[in-house]
Amino acid sequence: MAKIVVEAQGLVKFYEGRCVLDGIDLKVPQGCIYGLLGRNGAGKTTLIRILMGQETPTRGQALVLGANSQRLSAAQRGRVGYVAEGHQLVPSWRVGWLVSLCRGLAPRWDERFFGHLVSTFKLPMDRKVKQLSTGMRAQLNLALAMAVEPELLVLDDPTLGLDTAARREFLELAIDVIQRDGRTILFSSHILSDVERIADRVGILVGGRLAVDCPLEALKRRVRKLRLVFAETPPQRLALTDIVRQEVQGREMLLTVADWDEHKQAYLETYGPINCSVVPMSLEDIFLECTSRRTPVAV
Amino acid sequence: MRKLVLMELDRVGLVALLLLTAVGLLMAFAAVTGFYYPWHDSSRPPVGSPEELVVVLLVATVVVPLISTVLGWLQTDYDRRWNLTAYVSTRATTRGRMLAARLIVGGLIIVASIALMVLAVAAMFHAFPRLLPVDATILVAIFVTMLAAALPAYAAGLVMGWSQIGRLRILVLLGLLLVILLAVLMMGSRPRAWITLAVLAVAMIGWLHHRYVHQPL
Numbered sequence: 346m347a348k349i350v351v352e353a354q355g356l357v358k359f360y361e362g363r364c365v366l367d368g369i370d371l372k373v374p375q376g377c378i379y380g381l382l383g384r385n386g387a388g389k390t391t392l393i394r395i396l397m398g399q400e401t402p403t404r405g406q407a408l409v410l411g412a413n414s415q416r417l418s419a420a421q422r423g424r425v426g427y428v429a430e431g432h433q434l435v436p437s438w439r440v441g442w443l444v445s446l447c448r449g450l451a452p453r454w455d456e457r458f459f460g461h462l463v464s465t466f467k468l469p470m471d472r473k474v475k476q477l478s479t480g481m482r483a484q485l486n487l488a489l490a491m492a493v494e495p496e497l498l499v500l501d502d503p504t505l506g507l508d509t510a511a512r513r514e515f516l517e518l519a520i521d522v523i524q525r526d527g528r529t530i531l532f533s534s535h536i537l538s539d540v541e542r543i544a545d546r547v548g549i550l551v552g553g554r555l556a557v558d559c560p561l562e563a564l565k566r567r568v569r570k571l572r573l574v575f576a577e578t579p580p581q582r583l584a585l586t587d588i589v590r591q592e593v594q595g596r597e598m599l600l601t602v603a604d605w606d607e608h609k610q611a612y613l614e615t616y617g618p619i620n621c622s623v624v625p626m627s628l629e630d631i632f633l634e635c636t637s638r639r640t641p642v643a644v
Numbered sequence: 645m646r647k648l649v650l651m652e653l654d655r656v657g658l659v660a661l662l663l664l665t666a667v668g669l670l671m672a673f674a675a676v677t678g679f680y681y682p683w684h685d686s687s688r689p690p691v692g693s694p695e696e697l698v699v700v701l702l703v704a705t706v707v708v709p710l711i712s713t714v715l716g717w718l719q720t721d722y723d724r725r726w727n728l729t730a731y732v733s734t735r736a737t738t739r740g741r742m743l744a745a746r747l748i749v750g751g752l753i754i755v756a757s758i759a760l761m762v763l764a765v766a767a768m769f770h771a772f773p774r775l776l777p778v779d780a781t782i783l784v785a786i787f788v789t790m791l792a793a794a795l796p797a798y799a800a801g802l803v804m805g806w807s808q809i810g811r812l813r814i815l816v817l818l819g820l821l822l823v824i825l826l827a828v829l830m831m832g833s834r835p836r837a838w839i840t841l842a843v844l845a846v847a848m849i850g851w852l853h854h855r856y857v858h859q860p861l
Contacts, residue, residue, distance in 0.1 A: 397734060399861045423736030435726050442654070449647030450735045493736070 347374035350497050350529045351396060355405035358391055358553075365391050367553040368405070373531055373546070380544030380561075381533040384636050387550040389533040390430050393501045396531070397427055410497060423452040426495030428503045432482040436475035440485060443474060451493045459492035465514065479506035487515060500532035504539060512536070516543055541628040551636050561628070568631045569605035573598040573613070574620040583616065585609060589634050599624070601634045648737065648745035652719065659718055660753040663711045667704065667757045698782065704761060705790045709797035712754050713821065716801025717814075719746055720852075724806060730861035739857045747849065750802070754794045762787055785834075792841040797821060799848035806852060 351373035358366040366388045373379045383389045394400040396407050398414045407414040412421050435443065448454050463470075466484035474482065483506045490498060504512045516539060534540050540547060547564060549557035557564060568589065573579065579598040583591070587609075589601040598618075602609060613621070626634075653660075723729055733739050765783060800821050804814055831837040 394860075399730065399733070401858065401860065417738075419737045419741060422734070422738070425734075427734040429730070429734065433727055433731055435728055435731055437726055446647055446651055446732070447735055449650075450732075450737050452736055 347376060349373065349408075350375050350377075350410060351379075351531055352408040353392070353396070353405065354408070356392065356395060356402050356407060357404040358388070358395065358400070359403045360391075365553050366395075366402070369550075369553075369555050371548060371555060371558060373529060375527055375529055377546050378530045378544050379532070380540035380547045381531065381550065382537065382540060382547060382557075382632055382636075383533070383550030387636070388553045389550055390501055392550070393430075393499060393531070393533060397425075397429075397499060420452060423450075423493065424496045426490035426493050426498040428483075428486045428490045428500045430501040430505070432479070432486045432506065434474045434482055434486060437473065439471065439473055440468060440477070441470040443485075444470065444489065447489050447492070453494045455492050455494050458494075459488060462488035462491065462518070466511075480508060480511055483507050484511065484515075487518070491518065496528060498528065498530045498532075500530065502533055502535060504534060504536060512539065537627075537629040537632055547628070549632060549635050556635055564631060565626065565628070567604050568601065568626060568634065570599065570601045570624040570626050570630070570634070571613075572620075572622045572624055573600060573616075573618040575617070576619050579618075580616055583613070585612060590637055603635075645741060645745060648732075648742055649749055651732070652746050652749035655722055656715060656719055656749065656753070659711075659715045660756075663708075663715065663753060663757050664760060666707060666711060667760050698786070701761070701765075701783065701786045701790075705786060705793060708754070708757060708790050709793040712750075712794040712798035713801035713804075713818065715750055715753060716798040716803075717805040718801075719750060720802050720805030722805075727861070729856070733861065740853070743853060743856050746802070750798050751795075754798060755791070758787060758791050758794070761790075788838055792838040796841050796845040796848060799845045799852065803848050803852050806855060 349372050351371070353369045353371040356366050356369040356371075357364070369388075369392060371392075381389050381392070391400060395402050396409055396414050398409075398417055401415060409417060410421055410424055412418070417425075438446075444459075448456075462468075462484075466481070466488065468481060468485050468488065469477075474485070477485065483503065487500075487503060490500070504515055507515060520543060530543075532540075532544075541561070544561055546560050547557060548555050559567070575596050575598065577596065579593050579596065581593075583600070585602065587603040589603050590599070591601075592599040600613075729739060729742060732742060800817065804817055831840070
């Protein structure tokens with residue numbers, strides 16, 4: 346069984362009386378690329394900040410590399426690469442000084458890989474951070490996070506501010522990192538095609554709860570969208586569990602069901618549809634169905 | 645830790661320079677005063693006196709803590725303004741170490757400034773042996789009080805910079821700090837006053853440590 350690199354146990358976070366995280370249980374095994382999805386305000390950044398020890402949970406605990414995230418030692422932090430949302434760096438510093446500081450603090454530093462990234466991204470060492478464009482700041486942040494040879498790479502919306510070409514380069518780099526032994530990546534993103542391309546496990550946060558937590562392929566198998574055509578008006582209510590979404594237009598019903606299996610299929614046929622076809626779903630479709638404000642459902 | 649200390653030095657180097665320059669100017673004034681004192685020629689009118697040296701040092705006892713407050717305030721205010729800890733604490737270090745590096749740098753700058761004064765006074769004693777009528781124990785007491793007053797003032801500056809409080813409250817806090825310092829100085833340059841100031845400094849640094857380590861970033 347793979348070692349668990351990141352674990353959340355009943356994480357609850359309240360902000361000024363508002364529940365942002367509501368009992369999150371999560372396990373990320375070693376070597377996994379975990380894509381964390383959710384609409385704005387779903388709690389992705391809060392969860393990541395708790396994992397990085399920048400925020401304290403109201404209840405529950407988070408373990409990173411086996412240690413409580415609130416009490417990580419310097420050596421344990423050195424095994425984690427982190428890119429915060431908005432590419433937080435120190436604007437008044439020169440790039441060269443920032444790099445020198447990060448290099449000096451890191452227990453491991455892959456100079457060759459870092460040099461490769463700097464030349465790929467064409468990062469100027471003599472400029473101040475505030476003089477860099479958003480894209481360059483993102484690239485610098487990624488390069489600094491990756492140069493420490495992290496066992497765990499945590500990226501909070503890392504491709505924000507990158508153009509298409511830079512995003513593609515980043516994804517290739519992420520794949521390059523994961524191909525090294527035992528590396529794990531946990532990342533959140535709004536660009537679902539990126540997640541679909543590199544993640545092998547996804548979690549979808551809906552209103553502070555982890556509505557989905559399973560391998561990407563299993564998710565695609567388990568969530569099924571069906572177009573049902575009836576001879577007359579479709580039934581208003583179906584006695585079926587795990588309905589994510591149900592829409593009726595004339596004699597046609599569009600039905601999205603989680604945990605799809607042959608029992609549900611057999612049960613659905615008892616309603617006598619004259620036609621039943623499967624509508625192909627991308628991750629984006631599944632995400633939209635699962636995070637629909639009308640019918641959030643656990644998968 | 646070395647990198648963190650260098651990072652702190654990089655940020656407060658200018659203030660350190662200011663502090664050392666202020667101290668240097670004060671000592672230069674004291675030295676010139678001492679130089680013009682008619683030690684050998686009693687017919688020349690006196691321009692300065694050994695007592696002036698004591699006055700200069702007493703002024704320094706107020707100036708050094710005030711600059712120490714500014715030093716501490718700049719260290720943490722810069723950090724809060726630019727999210728320094730939020731970034732650096734995600735690297736291979738801890739907030740405790742970052743605070744320790746900050747205190748080491750601040751403490752060293754203050755001690756170096758006072759040590760500079762001690763050296764200058766020692767040099768003056770060497771150049772003008774007749775200054776010796778000034779009781780050396782008074783000078784020692786002044787230097788110890790200066791250091792004892794500078795440390796809580798520095799800690800207060802750190803606390804003020806880290807707390808998100810308005811300018812008016814900062815002024816009120818500064819006033820309060822001045823009152824405390826004056827009250828302690830009125831107790832005299834005695835061990836009781838030094839202990840009171842040291843306890844004040846430790847209490848403020850303890851509170852700051854708690855806030856700094858546990859505050860969401």
